[in-house]
Amino acid sequence: MRRTSALILIGNEILSGRTRDDNIQFLALRLGELGIPLVEIRVIPDIRETIVNTVTELRARFDEVFTTGGIGPTHDDITSPCVAEAFGVPWEIHPPTFTLLEDRFGRENFNPARQRMAKLPKGATPIANPVSIAPGFTIGNVHVLAGVPRIMRAMFEELAPTLQKGAPVFSRTWHTTSLYEGALADGLEAIQDRFPDLDLGSYPFHREDGRHGVALVAKGQDVQHVNEAAQAIHDLLKEKGGSPVEGEPPV
Amino acid sequence: MRRTSALILIGNEILSGRTRDDNIQFLALRLGELGIPLVEIRVIPDIRETIVNTVTELRARFDEVFTTGGIGPTHDDITSPCVAEAFGVPWEIHPPTFTLLEDRFGRENFNPARQRMAKLPKGATPIANPVSIAPGFTIGNVHVLAGVPRIMRAMFEELAPTLQKGAPVFSRTWHTTSLYEGALADGLEAIQDRFPDLDLGSYPFHREDGRHGVALVAKGQDVQHVNEAAQAIHDLLKEKGGSPVEGEPPV
DSSP: OOOOEEEEEESHHHHTTSSOOOSHHHHHHHHHHTTOOEEEEEEEOSOHHHHHHHHHHHHHHSSEEEEESOOSSSTTOOHHHHHHHHHTOOEEEOHHHHHHHHHHHOGGGOOHHHHGGGEEETTOEEEEETTTEEEEEEETTEEEEOSSHHHHHHHHHHHGGGSOOOOOOEEEEEEEESOOHHHHHHHHHHHHHHOTTSEEEEEEEEOTTSOEEEEEEEEESOHHHHHHHHHHHHHHHHHTTOOOEESSOOO | OOOOEEEEEESHHHHTTSSOOOSHHHHHHHHHHTTOOEEEEEEEOSOHHHHHHHHHHHHHHSSEEEEESOOSSSTTOOHHHHHHHHHTOOEEEOHHHHHHHHHHHOGGGOOHHHHGGGEEETTOEEEEETTTEEEEEEETTEEEEOSSHHHHHHHHHHHGGGSOOOOOOEEEEEEEESOOHHHHHHHHHHHHHHOTTSEEEEEEEEOTTSOEEEEEEEEESOHHHHHHHHHHHHHHHHHTTOOOEESSOOO
């Protein structure tokens, strides 16, 4: 069964270049393993209308939607009320989360800003946060995670067992030095035509020390087809004068 | 003057997790410097309809649109014909580029796959590629760059002098250890309310060795407002018992 997912990174820090993203690759790999591959990613600012519209659009188009960022206590943390708006439900205190956070912070430090983190869209299920307590949540097919990578990963692993898995994606890679993509393109396209269910990719590499070459990847849900395509890729690299080595090229 | 840009990363390797993105932060920082800040990023697969629709939507919504990836010689390199389709123009041999590439590869090696790299949307202007010759191009407000970071950066610097600049974005940051966001949220929101033209951000940090704290950033095009907000942030951190230090927290 083919399942799909999309990811929305919410916040200005990636768009401004302040922060280098450290969430995409983790989620891309884990979702591939779970058979719910990522098909689209958006990075958007913390603007109410943009968040509401993006969540509304993507939750209709993909089986699962993940968001990261914007669930802390500050004025720019507006993901949670925006997701409530996208689902047309109230954004309200979630009593068990309120109690959890009040115990954590102590009553005298549990100020209005921190109380915002106890509000969830009505009907949402919290996702436990083993690092810093304040939870993410799931509502419908939308999963709202923290933006801080360590917290996001912990939340994702709490969530993963509850996700409906799809067929896992298999992948095999051959690389060779010295050859260029342009010499392999026709042969690779012929292999792609034989295996229309697979995704064949060609990734040139150029190292600082002058080593260069190309990696060819066959990927798909039919392991037999992936193995046959990998053999054909090996034979193509040989035929064109390369020295095929299985796996990714060394850095 | 407020100018805006969007970025489209085209290709399956980021979505599958094979490759960690190394283009977003460079472009985010350079476009901020040029006063054309990034307002949205999309990562999409190399599917014709998706590319055409995404380019069509974003070029109408933003002043400048940049794409990376999908301009090599292989069957999955379909960015260039898709951009032609989005503009409703033919995709055809660009004679000066054909000559350039034929000289580079030699007539006998200039096979049909490589000849694809000499095709541009009708009316496009090539962007020189000082690394590996095959050019990117500009058509209207869409700028098509390579996906390999070293080549992308070189193309961007060829392009940058031709872009219409906006007002540059100024930014000042204070950080402190020990304090948490939740203690600062109300005070920060009050500063945001005083400077609605600025973008104030709050970024908690948690280091492996247990150091934690928060960085507060004031950003905007009015340098006077940025400086006043930075002073107010400093005073807030002091008042709440922090030890404010200017700049980003050490790693």
